[in-house]
Amino acid sequence: MKLKTFPAGIHPPDNKHWSAHLPVEDCSLPQELVVPLSQHIGAPAEVCVEKGDRVGKGQVVGNAKGFVSVPVHASTSGEVIAVEPRLHPTGRALPSVVISADGEDAWSEDLREADPDRLSPDEVRDRIRAAGIVGMGGATFPAHVKLSPPGEKPIDTLILNGVECEPYLTSDHRVMLEETEKVLEGAAILQRLLGAERICIGIEANKPDAIEVMEKACVDRDIEVVPLKVKYPQGAERQLILAITGREVPSGALPMEVGCVVQNVGTAAAIVDAVRHGRPLIERVATVTGTAVRQPKNLRVRIGTSLAHLTEQCGGLAKEPAKIIMGGPMMGQTQLSLEVPVVRGTSGLLLFAEGDVPLRPEGPCIRCGQCVRACPARIMPTTISAYARLDLYDEAEEFGALDCIECGCCTYVCPSTISLVQGIRTAKGAIMAKKRKL
Amino acid sequence: MDKQLYLSSSPHIHSGQTTDRVMLDVFLSLLPAAGVSVYFFGWPALKVLLLCIFGSIAAEALCQKAMKHPVSVRDGSAAVTGILLALNLPPSSPWWLPLVGVLAAIVIAKQIYGGLGYNPFNPALVARVVLLISFPVHMTAWTTPTPLGSGLDAVSTATPLGEWKTAVMLTGKLPEAAQSGYADYFIGNMSGSLGEMSALALLIGAAYLFWRRILTWHIPVTFLGSVIILTGVFWLVEPGRYPSPLFHMLTGGLILGVFYMATDMVTSPITVKGALIFGLGCGVITVLIRLFGGYPEGVSFAILLMNAATPLIDHYTKPKKFGFVPEKA
Numbered sequence: 001m002k003l004k005t006f007p008a009g010i011h012p013p014d015n016k017h018w019s020a021h022l023p024v025e026d027c028s029l030p031q032e033l034v035v036p037l038s039q040h041i042g043a044p045a046e047v048c049v050e051k052g053d054r055v056g057k058g059q060v061v062g063n064a065k066g067f068v069s070v071p072v073h074a075s076t077s078g079e080v081i082a083v084e085p086r087l088h089p090t091g092r093a094l095p096s097v098v099i100s101a102d103g104e105d106a107w108s109e110d111l112r113e114a115d116p117d118r119l120s121p122d123e124v125r126d127r128i129r130a131a132g133i134v135g136m137g138g139a140t141f142p143a144h145v146k147l148s149p150p151g152e153k154p155i156d157t158l159i160l161n162g163v164e165c166e167p168y169l170t171s172d173h174r175v176m177l178e179e180t181e182k183v184l185e186g187a188a189i190l191q192r193l194l195g196a197e198r199i200c201i202g203i204e205a206n207k208p209d210a211i212e213v214m215e216k217a218c219v220d221r222d223i224e225v226v227p228l229k230v231k232y233p234q235g236a237e238r239q240l241i242l243a244i245t246g247r248e249v250p251s252g253a254l255p256m257e258v259g260c261v262v263q264n265v266g267t268a269a270a271i272v273d274a275v276r277h278g279r280p281l282i283e284r285v286a287t288v289t290g291t292a293v294r295q296p297k298n299l300r301v302r303i304g305t306s307l308a309h310l311t312e313q314c315g316g317l318a319k320e321p322a323k324i325i326m327g328g329p330m331m332g333q334t335q336l337s338l339e340v341p342v343v344r345g346t347s348g349l350l351l352f353a354e355g356d357v358p359l360r361p362e363g364p365c366i367r368c369g370q371c372v373r374a375c376p377a378r379i380m381p382t383t384i385s386a387y388a389r390l391d392l393y394d395e396a397e398e399f400g401a402l403d404c405i406e407c408g409c410c411t412y413v414c415p416s417t418i419s420l421v422q423g424i425r426t427a428k429g430a431i432m433a434k435k436r437k438l
Numbered sequence: 439m440d441k442q443l444y445l446s447s448s449p450h451i452h453s454g455q456t457t458d459r460v461m462l463d464v465f466l467s468l469l470p471a472a473g474v475s476v477y478f479f480g481w482p483a484l485k486v487l488l489l490c491i492f493g494s495i496a497a498e499a500l501c502q503k504a505m506k507h508p509v510s511v512r513d514g515s516a517a518v519t520g521i522l523l524a525l526n527l528p529p530s531s532p533w534w535l536p537l538v539g540v541l542a543a544i545v546i547a548k549q550i551y552g553g554l555g556y557n558p559f560n561p562a563l564v565a566r567v568v569l570l571i572s573f574p575v576h577m578t579a580w581t582t583p584t585p586l587g588s589g590l591d592a593v594s595t596a597t598p599l600g601e602w603k604t605a606v607m608l609t610g611k612l613p614e615a616a617q618s619g620y621a622d623y624f625i626g627n628m629s630g631s632l633g634e635m636s637a638l639a640l641l642i643g644a645a646y647l648f649w650r651r652i653l654t655w656h657i658p659v660t661f662l663g664s665v666i667i668l669t670g671v672f673w674l675v676e677p678g679r680y681p682s683p684l685f686h687m688l689t690g691g692l693i694l695g696v697f698y699m700a701t702d703m704v705t706s707p708i709t710v711k712g713a714l715i716f717g718l719g720c721g722v723i724t725v726l727i728r729l730f731g732g733y734p735e736g737v738s739f740a741i742l743l744m745n746a747a748t749p750l751i752d753h754y755t756k757p758k759k760f761g762f763v764p765e766k767a
């Protein structure tokens with residue numbers, strides 16, 4: 001059978017063999033947890049606890065502010081020892097709630113179980129939002145926003161994203177293998193909420209065990225497992241919708257425009273906890289890997305755990321790390337130190353030793369066109385990047401800078417190691433800033 | 439952790455393909471053809487090759503020193519220009535001809551425009567055309583091949599393409615030789631410039647470049663395809679006057695042009711659609727010049743003309759951005 005996919009893209013070595021076969025382990029509870037108030041796209045939560053307060057596990061410590069925002073919760077029971085700016089994965093110090101664990105790890109008494117079948121769609125949405133569910137593939141877009149399509153935009157297809165196209169990462173893979181039923185229950189809840197006729201699970205062919213397990217589990221359910229050709233960035237929302245349904249989300253519009261909603265498989269599992277048990281998103285599965293870590297692992301880890309603690313759980317450092325990356329190697333963010341906490345979007349921690357970091361000076365563009373052929377957004381990265389360097393942002397916009405999904409394929413393939421996507425990001429920032437001013 | 443950590447914007451991995459490696463591969467792919475020319479023409483061919491390659495490297499370095507730019511000859515692009523230029527020259531070239539060519543290619547066509555990546559025209563072809571127009575006698579003093587160890591003396595002669603053109607102009611008929619001798623043409627046993635010699639050696643190099651994923655099919659297929667189809671039509675209509683497509687493919691600089699000159703990344707379009715148009719344009723112009731122009735060979739002029747059109751082609755073949763395709767009803 002011919003596997004489905006999208007046009008363009010790249011084939012980086014997937015390096016998943018370090019951790020793909022390892023069952024998820026529970027990461028031990030650290031003494032101190034740093035819970036940032038901003039862990040999602042949208043307005044940061046507003047803190048509602050003070051230093052000295054006792055909090056239960058799952059208790060709200062910050063309330064959502066506005067529609068595109070979600071509350072944040074205490075990841076364990078204990079005492080709030082500080083509300084102050086702490087180093088955040090974005091590289092800045094941002095307001096965070098620091099909790100000293102009391103070791104009891106007792107759930108807050110406010111949490112209420114419910115039967116998903118008896119809840120109204122609005123109640124389901126409210127529980128998802130109250131639990132702070134965001135897109136767990138890394139984008140951290142609040143889930144309830146995607147699940148609130150206006151009436152004139154009917155959703156016919158729900159797509160579960162089990163692609164995990166970032167090299168090295170295996171957390172979604174393990175979730176699909178180990179929490180198959182939970183993922184599918186989450187899908188059922190979402191389907192009812194959206195009224196979608198069709199549910200698809202997109203999984204790349206480099207995870208044959210996950211495809212097999214899902215296919216078996218879907219035998220007597222009305223869910224399609226769609227095996228996909230291995231290609232980066234297939235897990236990008238628009239590329240995945242195109243690969244599975246053949247529909248192209250219009251430029252500047254949302255997937256609901258073409259009747260689709262995409263949720264990560266990890267998000268689907270978290271939604272079950274939220275809707276059925278009322279439990280908020282206080283832990284997630286993250287892959288810790290890379291040549292500088294002694295034993296790569298897939299860990300179930302509490303939000304707010306420091307990366308240093310995660311590294312210790314993996315036998316510590318094997319080599320001096322040269323680059324610390326939160327997320328995958330294609331779109332992850334480099335970190336200033338291991339003191340940074342795990343947040344809701346932390347799909348992995350990648351520790352690169354000196355030899356893994358490509359360091360070459362930029363050369364002139366030789367117009368080989370590889371970036372143009374690799375670009376899934378079908379723009380011309382080298383042209384836009386060249387305009388951006390000359391501060392010609394109007395021209396950069398005309399060539400489609402705003403349609404860039406920042407997947408990094410262009411920089412990956414460039415034989416002159418030109419920082420193409422980085423240049424386009426600069427242009428996007430400048431164009432958006434200008435638009436805000438107008 | 440006492441060492442400073444690297445901080446950078448994603449992505450954090452790279453394919454490993456580099457410009458230096460691309461240039462090295464192109465250079466390597468041309469060695470079989472260079473070898474064949476040395477085999478058939480001996481020392482004079484070797485002399486042309488060495489003068490062009492080392493002359494180009496030296497000219498690039500001197501130029502960059504003079505302009506106070508970092509010297510970048512290690513990227514290999516000057517060596518590639520050098521070997522390509524050598525393959526465009528006749529083996530009987532006097533010693534100064536390659537050096538004048540180097541001057542035209544490296545100094546005028548490349549460095550003055552800003553060096554690698556900024557030259558609008560293929561440097562080796564600019565040099566070839568400059569020499570062809572300035573020194574037509576030296577540039578068309580062809581000798582018969584005298585394979586190493588054959589003990590034969592080189593004799594002045596015409597290239598198969600030139601022979602055909604002269605015959606057609608004088609008598610309106612194909613000469614005898616243009617209807618046979620394909621096997622000799624294929625391995626390179628004919629008169630011509632160094633790189634017009636062996637289609638076989640050039641194809642081996644091209645296969646290597648395809649395997650290394652440096653060449654894509656777009657320009658070679660459209661260029662060669664349009665030449666074959668167009669010359670085929672004329673040949674079928676009037677076989678007594680026009681030689682077969684096979685003759686056109688195996689003689690002259692077509693194979694060299696198709697796989698190594700037209701596909702020069704810097705001077706060809708970066709868009710996929712643009713590459714198709716570029717290849718087609720090269721093919722059509724080549725055939726027009728070969729069949730109806732004053733020169734027997736049209737490949738260089740065709741490619742240079744299309745080089746000039748490249749910015750325009752790129753402009754009109756911008757890929758359709760994602761999300762702008764009209765929905766099917």
